[in-house]
Every structure is written in structure tokens, then in C-alpha cells.
Amino acid sequence: MSMDYFWEITGPMLEGAKTTVLLFFLAIVTSIPLGFAITLVVRSRFKPLAWLANAFIYVMRGTPLLLQMLFFCFGLPVLPVIGEYLVLDRFVAAALAFTLNYAAYFAEIFRGGLLAIDKGQYEAAQVLGLGRFHTMTRIILPQMFRIALPAVSNEAITLVKDTALLYAVAVPELLHFAKTAVNRDFTIMPFVIAGVIYLVMTLILTLFFKILERKFKFD
Amino acid sequence: MTMNNTMIDVRDVRKSFGSLEVLKKVSLQIAPNEVVAVIGPSGSGKSTMLRSLAHLEQVDAGSIRIGNDYLVQDGKYASSAKIKEITARMGMVFQHFNLFPHLTVRGNLELAPKLVKRLPAAEARDRASALLEKVGLLEKGDAYPANLSGGQKQRVAIARALMMNPEILLFDEPTSALDPELTGEVLQVMRQLAEERMTMVVVTHEMGFAREVADRVIFMADGEFIESGTPEQLFGNPRQERTKTFLNRVL
Numbered sequence: 001m002s003m004d005y006f007w008e009i010t011g012p013m014l015e016g017a018k019t020t021v022l023l024f025f026l027a028i029v030t031s032i033p034l035g036f037a038i039t040l041v042v043r044s045r046f047k048p049l050a051w052l053a054n055a056f057i058y059v060m061r062g063t064p065l066l067l068q069m070l071f072f073c074f075g076l077p078v079l080p081v082i083g084e085y086l087v088l089d090r091f092v093a094a095a096l097a098f099t100l101n102y103a104a105y106f107a108e109i110f111r112g113g114l115l116a117i118d119k120g121q122y123e124a125a126q127v128l129g130l131g132r133f134h135t136m137t138r139i140i141l142p143q144m145f146r147i148a149l150p151a152v153s154n155e156a157i158t159l160v161k162d163t164a165l166l167y168a169v170a171v172p173e174l175l176h177f178a179k180t181a182v183n184r185d186f187t188i189m190p191f192v193i194a195g196v197i198y199l200v201m202t203l204i205l206t207l208f209f210k211i212l213e214r215k216f217k218f219d
Numbered sequence: 220m221t222m223n224n225t226m227i228d229v230r231d232v233r234k235s236f237g238s239l240e241v242l243k244k245v246s247l248q249i250a251p252n253e254v255v256a257v258i259g260p261s262g263s264g265k266s267t268m269l270r271s272l273a274h275l276e277q278v279d280a281g282s283i284r285i286g287n288d289y290l291v292q293d294g295k296y297a298s299s300a301k302i303k304e305i306t307a308r309m310g311m312v313f314q315h316f317n318l319f320p321h322l323t324v325r326g327n328l329e330l331a332p333k334l335v336k337r338l339p340a341a342e343a344r345d346r347a348s349a350l351l352e353k354v355g356l357l358e359k360g361d362a363y364p365a366n367l368s369g370g371q372k373q374r375v376a377i378a379r380a381l382m383m384n385p386e387i388l389l390f391d392e393p394t395s396a397l398d399p400e401l402t403g404e405v406l407q408v409m410r411q412l413a414e415e416r417m418t419m420v421v422v423t424h425e426m427g428f429a430r431e432v433a434d435r436v437i438f439m440a441d442g443e444f445i446e447s448g449t450p451e452q453l454f455g456n457p458r459q460e461r462t463k464t465f466l467n468r469v470l
Contacts, residue, residue, distance in 0.1 A: 118315075118317070120313060120315055120317035121317060121319065123275050123311075123313070123317060124311075124313065124317035124318075124319070126273075126274075126275065126306075127273050127275070127306065127309070127310065127311040127380075128330075128331035128335065128379070128380075128383060129303065129306070129307050129331060129335040129383065130330075130331060130334060130335060134334050134335075138330060138334065139319055142321045143319075143320065143321050146321060216321075218320055218321050218363045218364075218365055219363045219365040219366050
């Protein structure tokens with residue numbers, strides 16, 4: 001394989017990787033806060049709201065992400081009456097599905113983090129006179145995020161790979177350009193290169209979270 | 220007894236967890252500057268009684284008065300603002316320390332005074348230094364709890380409680396989670412506080428400490444106050460059969 005050919009196929013793939021990275025960042029920065037908000041709603045004392053949040057988590061975790069993407073891309077526009085107002089850009093619709101889906105997972109991760117905190121932490125905060133707000137923001141949440149970090153890291157890596165689902169709604173990204181090159185040139189190399197690019201992205205992410213975990217080791 | 224010479228007045232307090240009655244009409248009075256040790260078998264309700272004083276448990280009936288203020292009167296609790304005001308006068312030290320693992324030793328000490336009492340940072344820092352010195356851990360200020368021994372953690376917990384300037388310190392089995400060779404350093408700090416006439420209620424299994432340091436020892440069993448007296452009386456000449464049986468078992 002000549003260097004020229006390598007760049008000829010890798011160039012478009014890197015171009016497509018921009019879309020991959022864009023989706024990744026959009027999904028991660030929206031789903032983490034949303035997931036956290038859902039955790040709070042699940043734990044709220046207003047039961048109907050908590051029930052609704054649980055139902056949301058059940059649906060988003062219990063159905064395929066691919067189905068959710070197709071639902072937002074091609075399902076919403078065919079709804080009677082309101083459908084014509086719900087024609088979203090395919091990338092936007094896919095990003096919406098990713099955000100909601102990952103928010104459900106993050107909500108469960110954060111809930112697990114909260115459950116892992118000893119009740120002695122709440123008691124210590126109470127006898128020191130801290131109110132509910134300070135107990136939550138200064139004592140509980142920092143510990144919750146620390147406990148959740150390895151699981152969040154895991155989800156983030158899964159998210160990088162899940163971006164390949166964009167292929168199914170024909171938004172050109174990394175995998176799309178690899179497949180195009182394979183079809184055109186009858187060579188396996190584009191798939192190998194695509195794999196390497198994914199590995200580089202997940203490696204960077206892995207290192208990032210490793211550093212974060214070390215920084216928040218508290219010893 | 221008039222109002223002014225009781226610091227803590229517990230009257231006819233009852234508390235059940237489901238069908239299990241853990242406190243059956245418990246009454247006791249504690250004077251200012253008094254150091255009281257509460258002893259008794261596991262499940263005797265002594266920890267529940269102590270936790271009720273700090274409002275970590277809610278009693279079902281009876282009264283608890285701290286100074287001149289009722290935390291609960293005839294089963295009816297004060298307003299939550301009033302409860303906060305009353306409990307702010309007490310500090311508590313737990314069996315499992317309950318230090319905040321994500322904060323340094325200094326962070327543990329300074330957090331509440333800054334947030335709750337709005338103490339300026341420099342003052343909080345000075346006060347933390349003074350108290351860390353008092354418990355012998357000035358050099359550990361920047362360490363995280365994970366890097367401390369059990370005895371050091373408990374001394375930090377005591378310093379943290381003292382940061383809030385409590386009138387009363389409650390200890391819930393402060394040495395029970397420690398290796399035997401580490402209890403001494405914690406008891407030493409508590410002994411020092413006792414000498415400074417801090418009002419202290421100590422639920423403990425340390426009979427040596429109760430005998431040496433306490434002004435008065437209270438024996439509880441089965442959710443009831445059985446008897447109390449000076450250490451000499453209670454250990455040397457217990458009146459009640461149940462006290463004798465317990466002391467024979469632990470001494």
C-alpha cells in the first residue's frame with residue numbers, strides 16, 4: 001500500500017471522525033447533567049415524578065439505541081398532524097437519541113454512587129449543622145462523582161463506539177467513509193485503519209479518565 | 220433539681236423500631252461540666268439514647284431538654300429551626316469516625332465553621348491549627364483521612380466536633396472500631412477534655428476509661444436505665460443484680 005493511497009482513504013475517514021467526535025462531545029456534555037437531574041427526580045419525594053423518571057430509564061435502557069435513533073429520524077416525521085413539525089436534521093435527531101439514551105444509563109450510575117455513600121456521612125454533616133443544600137453539594141455529590149467515575153469512564157468509551165450507529169441513518173462519519181473505500185477498492189485496509197482510529201480515540205479517553213481518577217483519589 | 224443545674228434532662232423517653240422497644244421510659248439528668256459514661260450490653264439502647272440527644276433518632280414519647288430548651292416535650296418536637304439551634308450546641312463523635320473522605324484533615328475541620336458559622340477563612344485556619352495541635356496532629360493537616368490510622372481519624376473527628384465550639388460532646392463508642400493499641404491515644408484526648416470540664420456523654424465499652432475519667436457511670440440494659448453512681452459505687456458496689464451480672468462478665 002503506497003503512502004499516497006493511505007492518505008487517499010484516511011483523509012476522508014479523519015474528516016468523518018470529526019462528526020464522530022462532535023457527536024461524542026454533544027452526547028457526553030448533555031447526557032451527564034441530564035442523567036444527574038434524572039437521578040434527583042428518581043429520588044424525589046414527589047412519587048408521580050419519581051415514577052415517571054423510572055419509566056423513562058426503563059424505556060431508554062430497555063430498547064435498542066438504534067431503534068431510538070430510527071424513531072427520532074424517521075418515526076417522528078410520519079406522526080399524523082404534528083409530524084411535519086418534527087422533521088429533524090438526521091444528525092440532530094441521532095444526537096437527541098444518544099443524549100436521552102446515555103442520560104438513562106448515567107442516571108443509574110449516579111444513583112448507584114449515591115447508594116454507596118455511608119449514612120454516617122449524612123449524620124456527620126447533620127451534627128455539624130450543615131443544611132440539606134450544603135450536605136448535598138459539599139459532602140455527598142463530590143463523593144458520588146468519585147464513586148461513579150470508573151463507570152462513567154466505561155460508558156464514555158462505549159459512547160465512542162456507539163457513534164458508529166450514525167451509519168444506519170446515513171450521516172457520514174468515520175465508519176461510513178471506511179465502508180465506501182472498501183466497496184470502491186476491494187481492500188480490507190480501510191476497516192483496519194478505521195479500527196486503529198477508534199482505538200486511538202478510546203486510548204485518549206482511557207488515559208484522560210485514568211488521570212482524573214488519580215487526581216480524585218483522595219490520598 | 221432546678222432547670223439551671225441540669226445541662227441535659229431526659230424524661231420518660233420511649234423509642235421503638237417497629238415492634239422492638241429500644242428505649243422504655245428512660246430518664247436521666249446530666250449536670251454542666253459533668254463527664255458521664257454510659258455502659259451496658261449491646262442492644263441496651265445506650266447508643267439510641269445518645270443519638271436521640273443529637274436528633275439522629277426521633278423518640279416516640281417523653282421529653283429531652285438541653286439547657287433551657289426543649290428538643291422534644293411530651294413527645295412533641297420543637298420547630299426545625301429550634302431543633303437546629305439546640306443541636307448546634309452539641310458535638311458528636313462516632314464509632315466509625317465519619318470523616319469526609321474527599322476532604323483533607325483541615326478541610327474536614329474547616330468546612331462546617333465556614334459554611335454554618337460564616338467564620339472567615341483565616342480564623343478557621345487558626346482555629347483548626349490550634350485544635351490539631353491539641354489532638355497532636357498538626358503535621359497531618361494536609362493528609363486525607365485514607366492515610367490516617369484509626370486512632371488518628373478519631374482524634375481528627377474530635378477536633379472537627381470541637382471546631383463548632385459545642386457545650387456538650389457526645390461520644391458513641393469512640394474506641395470500639397479501633398485496634399486495641401490505638402485506643403490509648405483517643406482516650407488520652409478525651410481525658411484531657413474531661414480535665415477541661417467539657418460536658419461529655421460517652422457511650423463506651425472501655426470500663427477502664429469509665430472508671431478513671433467519668434464523674435458518673437450509668438448502666439443501661441434492655442432499653443432501661445438500671446442504676447448510676449460514681450465509678451467507685453457502680454464498679455465497687457453495684458446495687459442491682461443486672462449490673463452485677465454485666466460487670467462480672469466484662470471485668
